[in-house]
Amino acid sequence: MTQVTGAPPRNAKRKRRRGPHRWVMWQRIALSIGGVIALCLFFQVATRYWIDNPRYLPPFFDILTRFFQFFAEPVFYAQVWATISGFLIGLAIAAVLGTGLGILFGLWEVSYRSSRTVIELLRPIPPVALIPVFILLFKTGPVMKTIIVLYACVWPIMFNALYGVRNVDPLLKDMARSFGRSRSDVIRSVVIPAALPMIWTGVRVASTIALIVVITVELLIGGSVGVGGIINNARATGDDVYARFAAIIVAGLLGLLVNIGLGAIERRFFAWSTTTREG
Amino acid sequence: MAAPPLIDHTRTTGLRTVRRPRPPLKRFSLAWWLSQAAMTFGLLIFLLLAWQIAAWIAPNPQIPSPAIILGYTWQLFIAGGAQGMSSETAWFGHALPTVGRALLGFLLGCFWGIVLGIFTGLSRVFRYTTSWVVEFLRAIPTSAVLPLFIVLMGGTDWMRVAFISYGLSLYVLINTASGVASVDPTLILTGRAFRLSRPAIVWRIILPAAQPAIWAGIRIATIGATILAIVSEFMVATNGIGYQIQYNVGRFNLPAMWAWIVFLAVFGLILNFVVEGTERRVLRWHRNSH
Numbered sequence A: 001m002t003q004v005t006g007a008p009p010r011n012a013k014r015k016r017r018r019g020p021h022r023w024v025m026w027q028r029i030a031l032s033i034g035g036v037i038a039l040c041l042f043f044q045v046a047t048r049y050w051i052d053n054p055r056y057l058p059p060f061f062d063i064l065t066r067f068f069q070f071f072a073e074p075v076f077y078a079q080v081w082a083t084i085s086g087f088l089i090g091l092a093i094a095a096v097l098g099t100g101l102g103i104l105f106g107l108w109e110v111s112y113r114s115s116r117t118v119i120e121l122l123r124p125i126p127p128v129a130l131i132p133v134f135i136l137l138f139k140t141g142p143v144m145k146t147i148i149v150l151y152a153c154v155w156p157i158m159f160n161a162l163y164g165v166r167n168v169d170p171l172l173k174d175m176a177r178s179f180g181r182s183r184s185d186v187i188r189s190v191v192i193p194a195a196l197p198m199i200w201t202g203v204r205v206a207s208t209i210a211l212i213v214v215i216t217v218e219l220l221i222g223g224s225v226g227v228g229g230i231i232n233n234a235r236a237t238g239d240d241v242y243a244r245f246a247a248i249i250v251a252g253l254l255g256l257l258v259n260i261g262l263g264a265i266e267r268r269f270f271a272w273s274t275t276t277r278e279g
Numbered sequence B: 001m002a003a004p005p006l007i008d009h010t011r012t013t014g015l016r017t018v019r020r021p022r023p024p025l026k027r028f029s030l031a032w033w034l035s036q037a038a039m040t041f042g043l044l045i046f047l048l049l050a051w052q053i054a055a056w057i058a059p060n061p062q063i064p065s066p067a068i069i070l071g072y073t074w075q076l077f078i079a080g081g082a083q084g085m086s087s088e089t090a091w092f093g094h095a096l097p098t099v100g101r102a103l104l105g106f107l108l109g110c111f112w113g114i115v116l117g118i119f120t121g122l123s124r125v126f127r128y129t130t131s132w133v134v135e136f137l138r139a140i141p142t143s144a145v146l147p148l149f150i151v152l153m154g155g156t157d158w159m160r161v162a163f164i165s166y167g168l169s170l171y172v173l174i175n176t177a178s179g180v181a182s183v184d185p186t187l188i189l190t191g192r193a194f195r196l197s198r199p200a201i202v203w204r205i206i207l208p209a210a211q212p213a214i215w216a217g218i219r220i221a222t223i224g225a226t227i228l229a230i231v232s233e234f235m236v237a238t239n240g241i242g243y244q245i246q247y248n249v250g251r252f253n254l255p256a257m258w259a260w261i262v263f264l265a266v267f268g269l270i271l272n273f274v275v276e277g278t279e280r281r282v283l284r285w286h287r288n289s290h
Helices: A022-051 A060-072 A074-107 A109-122 A127-138 A142-166 A170-178 A183-221 A226-237 A241-269 B030-057 B066-077 B087-122 B124-139 B142-153 B157-181 B185-193 B198-232 B241-250 B254-282 B284-288
Strands: B010-012 B017-019
Touching: A022 A060, A022 B124, A060 A241, A074 A109, A074 A142, A074 A183, A074 A226, A074 A241, A109 B030, A109 B254, A127 A142, A127 A183, A127 B198, A127 B241, A127 B254, A142 A183, A170 A183, A183 A226, A183 A241, A183 B142, A226 A241, A226 B142, A241 B124, A241 B142, B030 B066, B066 B087, B066 B254, B087 B124, B087 B157, B087 B198, B087 B241, B124 B157, B142 B157, B142 B198, B157 B198, B185 B198, B198 B241, B198 B254, B241 B254, B254 B284
Parallel strands: none
Antiparallel strands: B010 B017
């Protein structure tokens, strides 16, 4: 154990560099950018000279140009918002519901054992297989999108909450009890905070699934709703092949945004936990 | 105030009143079996009954009763066929092609993911060069790339296999690369001190050490394979489970659609079981070492 009391050592004021040396960092960034440029060039050469069929697959740089043109169109923002809102609302409801169920199952064994058969039968049904069913039952609208995202996302969050609650150090619970806290108090101030990083990991897994489901729904319902709608239905608005492929880039950027956002929240709030650090 | 119970199940400690737990049922007695069965199947049976009764009281053509669905499933897959589709067609014309494509895509995707992942994990330059590209490709929801595959390869079986394997290989690649890159350097140095050749180090030290991470990727891939196989059959398909679901929705033949979903549920259940068993067996040494 190092001594932590007393005056700080003299060089404590010197800024400690975190992470690798600056030169290594620049090298890393240069290589990453190089990789991206190489991929773009490869796509360009492949689409321009190898496939060379602009009616079906236009050259990559033209697709990129179309991608930048998106930002001048007001319709585009509405479509992106349709995707994002469906994603966020479904994920939020799934997070609340999954966490609630997971905590209930984790704390009360009987409830888990009696629901287990139903869960094990429902869970393996791939959510995308249910999309046609949900379209039929709930019509094509935001409600249907929300419900299907909810169905897809509730499982990973629920199971992570369940394992998170079960893995809470029993010593912590006993200590809070021995300080005279009531059971609900222990749950509120010990169990849930200790399980939160695990639950958050579940939310992160679910967010990837949610985005896939939202875009697949939009691809299937065949209106021009959302990013998937642009990919699917460009033909209706004057055979805009460029928009079709540019929308794939938009979908990738959305996914990147979600990853970065969730990762930032994790670093900000759950940096203390070891469960979130791996993977 | 109610009268106090004859048998007092509570006792008073200094702090508070604690309810004394009821003594557990004797194992393997009749009451024990009944309680186990009620616990395991009670909710399922209750929900099915509620659904069945609701279907009697307020029949809704969009949600047939469980009896109709299960009967149709039985007819379609086991008892020879239903509504013009024989059981042979259901199995060999639709179910098995989906499973076959999913399996082929799974194998190819795992192969490419592991091979590329090992290279990515071993070479730092390669890792940095591909990091942003892989990060971006992974962020694209796989279903969004399906139209690209259709344009490139047409509505063929190979297109579907390529699509499935592309989607899965990214997950396997990322897991393999991070597993390989985080192998304890002491292990590798030990191997070098024993004058193992580089391939031998990769094969006998790095790969076994990275196995848990690789298996995590493969596990995601098994679930993903079914999902992607079905997604790929929603567009320009002529057979497969995904095609059947969409086709029957389009014809409002809803018992058939639900029958295929029941089939998927059972299939997923078996798949989960197999994967978990394999993983437990393969990684037994790893768990024991902790």
